[in-house]
Amino acid sequence: MAVRTRLTVWYTIVTAGILALYLLLSLALLRAQLLRQVDRQLAEHAREVRDALLQRTDFRQAVDEGRIQLPAVPPGAPPIYLQVVRGNESVAARSPNLIGWRLPLDMDLVALNVQGRAAHKTLITEESTPLRLYSLPLMDSGRMVGAVQAGYPLLDIEQTLQRTWTTLAVGGILMLLVLSLAGWWLASLALRPVDHITRAALQIADTPDLRQRLPLPRVRDETYRLVSTFNALLDRLARVIDAQQRLGADVSHELRTPLTTIRGNVALLRRGAADDPQEREIALDAIEAEVNRMSRLVADLLLLAQADTGMQLEKQLVEMDTLLLEVYRQAQAMAAVGSGGVERVAVRLGHEDQALVLGDPDRLRQLLLNLVDNAIKYTPRGGTITLSLYREGGWVRVSVQDTGVGIPPEALPHIFERFFRMPRQGRKGVGLGLAIARWIAEAHGGRLEVESQVGQGSTFTLWLPEAEGFAPS
Ligand code: ADP
Numbered sequence: 380m381a382v383r384t385r386l387t388v389w390y391t392i393v394t395a396g397i398l399a400l401y402l403l404l405s406l407a408l409l410r411a412q413l414l415r416q417v418d419r420q421l422a423e424h425a426r427e428v429r430d431a432l433l434q435r436t437d438f439r440q441a442v443d444e445g446r447i448q449l450p451a452v453p454p455g456a457p458p459i460y461l462q463v464v465r466g467n468e469s470v471a472a473r474s475p476n477l478i479g480w481r482l483p484l485d486m487d488l489v490a491l492n493v494q495g496r497a498a499h500k501t502l503i504t505e506e507s508t509p510l511r512l513y514s515l516p517l518m519d520s521g522r523m524v525g526a527v528q529a530g531y532p533l534l535d536i537e538q539t540l541q542r543t544w545t546t547l548a549v550g551g552i553l554m555l556l557v558l559s560l561a562g563w564w565l566a567s568l569a570l571r572p573v574d575h576i577t578r579a580a581l582q583i584a585d586t587p588d589l590r591q592r593l594p595l596p597r598v599r600d601e602t603y604r605l606v607s608t609f610n611a612l613l614d615r616l617a618r619v620i621d622a623q624q625r626l627g628a629d630v631s632h633e634l635r636t637p638l639t640t641i642r643g644n645v646a647l648l649r650r651g652a653a654d655d656p657q658e659r660e661i662a663l664d665a666i667e668a669e670v671n672r673m674s675r676l677v678a679d680l681l682l683l684a685q686a687d688t689g690m691q692l693e694k695q696l697v698e699m700d701t702l703l704l705e706v707y708r709q710a711q712a713m714a715a716v717g718s719g720g721v722e723r724v725a726v727r728l729g730h731e732d733q734a735l736v737l738g739d740p741d742r743l744r745q746l747l748l749n750l751v752d753n754a755i756k757y758t759p760r761g762g763t764i765t766l767s768l769y770r771e772g773g774w775v776r777v778s779v780q781d782t783g784v785g786i787p788p789e790a791l792p793h794i795f796e797r798f799f800r801m802p803r804q805g806r807k808g809v810g811l812g813l814a815i816a817r818w819i820a821e822a823h824g825g826r827l828e829v830e831s832q833v834g835q836g837s838t839f840t841l842w843l844p845e846a847e848g849f850a851p852s
Contacts, residue, residue: 382570383563383566383567386566387559387562387563390558390559390562390566391559391562394555394559394562398554398555402548405547406540409540409543410536413536413539414501414511414536417511417531417536418499418511418513420457420531421459421499421511421529421530421531422497422513422515422529424459424529425461425497425513425514425515425527426515426527427450428449428450428461428463428527428529429515429517429527432447432517432527433517438519439524442471442524443465445470445471445472447463447471447472448472449462449463449473449475450474451475451476452475452476457531458531458532459529459530459531460474460476460529460530461473461474461477461527461528461530462474462477462482462527462529463517463526463528464526464528465524465525466523466524466525468484471525482510482512482528483502483504483505483512485500485502485514487500488500488512488514491514492514492515492516492523492526495516495518495521496516497513497515497516498513498514499512501533504532508532508533508534509533509534509537510530510531510532510533511530511532511533512528512529513528513529513530514526514527515527515528515529572596572602573602576593576602576605576606579594580593580609583613589613589617589620590617593606593609593610594606595607595610626797626798629797629798629809629810630680633676633798633809634673634676637669637670637672638673640666641665641666641669641670644663645662645666647662648662648663676809676811679809679811679812680811683797683811683814683815683818686818686822692738692823693739694737694739694823695737695740696735696736696737696846697735697739697740697743698734699734699735699736699743699775699843700732700733702740702743702744702747703731703747703766703768703777704731705744706748706766707726707728709748709751710726710748710751710766711726713755714755723760724754724758724759724760724761724762724763724781725763725764726751726755726764727764727765727766728767729765729766729767729780730767730768731768732769733770734768734770734775735845736843736844736845736846737823737844739819739823742819742822742823743819745815745816745819746816746820747779747841749812749813749815749816750779750816750839751764751766752808752812753808753812753839754779754780754783754837754839757781758782758783758784758836759783759784762781762782762783763782764780764781765778765779765780766778766779766780767780770845773844773845774842774843774845775842775843775845776841777840777841777843778838778839778840778841779838780836780838780839781836782836783836783837784833784834785831785832785833785834785835785836785837786801786831786833791829791831794813794829795814795816795827796810796814797810797811797814798810798811816839820841823843823844824843825841825842825844826841826842827841827842828840
């Protein structure tokens, strides 16, 4: 069932319940009020008769002998019946309108009268019509000698109540009908924005263009929140799809270049280069270098893919100073490669504190080597690279400082993005190194920062939380 129908049905059920309760209560109150009025009149009449009787000196005799004249009901007045009974329940006198029958006898009323108490009760007569009866005891020196009874047929009250009930019920049903229609209209009004959003969302879903957004309502209500949440979701989706597309394009681009080189060298070998040992070595070296490059790329991509799926690191206590020393030695070897064993750039060890962190030593080594590799790549001959380690207020700070080409300020916010490379720097890297380094830092609860000046050099700083309780003294 549609929400609109469901809302209307519930609204109608609740309204019908409230209306019915209201009608029943009103009728019960009306009935009680009418009965009270009748009771008052009956009591008044009975008291008048009793007071008149008690004023007579021959009151006992008059009752015994039935010498009592009861007043006739004037024409147009309510049809009240009056009757005086003796102690033995025989009738002593009755009003002229009671000719032919007597007011019924009720033992409950008699029992109360005997105790000297007057009482009201509704009785059903032999003709099956309701009759209201009031019985007032006639007392003489503390003993009941008889009773004055006044009765009133409730038929017209019942009829009045019946008529009122019919009128109110018909009115209630009409009112319910109108209220249901109003409920349907209100539900439609409240749900209209949802309809709009659904239609707009369907339109967006039908087009391949994910740049479209839902129009924001002017009022900041629930609909506004729904629309902005939906738009934020679309933004995120568009970003993810965009990154995915870029990744696909970048990966294929990165793989195409080494494959072309490999294919070219294989063709060279086929054409006879294999016969010349020197040419063969050059071709095989080129193939090996490209295969290594592809392997690195695939390994990096795999690591980032695992990072995206929330890979957990296997952490242990790591002596950062020892790790940095290892990286320093490796950096010296890296700086010497291709320079005939002579360092192209100088690698120095700066300040070094002792520090322990909780982490994955292989990943931390990979992080620092990525930084060192970049520092070597982007520092011209004769430059210096300095590695330092400081312990500072619960943090371990490792910095890799170079005197290289530096990074222009407009590129700084992007260098940690996947596949970001500065233009015009040739094929020095694929642009995944810093993305991996930042992920490793963050997976250790730390962060990676950079400061750089074009032509002066760059400093990459890694902050890691110091292993608590294990701080070396
Ligand atoms: P790449 O594999 O290209 O080095 P990275 O993610 O490691 O990829 O670095 C991204 C870009 O940041 C590099 O292309 C380079 O332009 C710049 N960069 C990184 N480190 C340095 C550095 N020490 N000096 C100058 N530029 C750097």
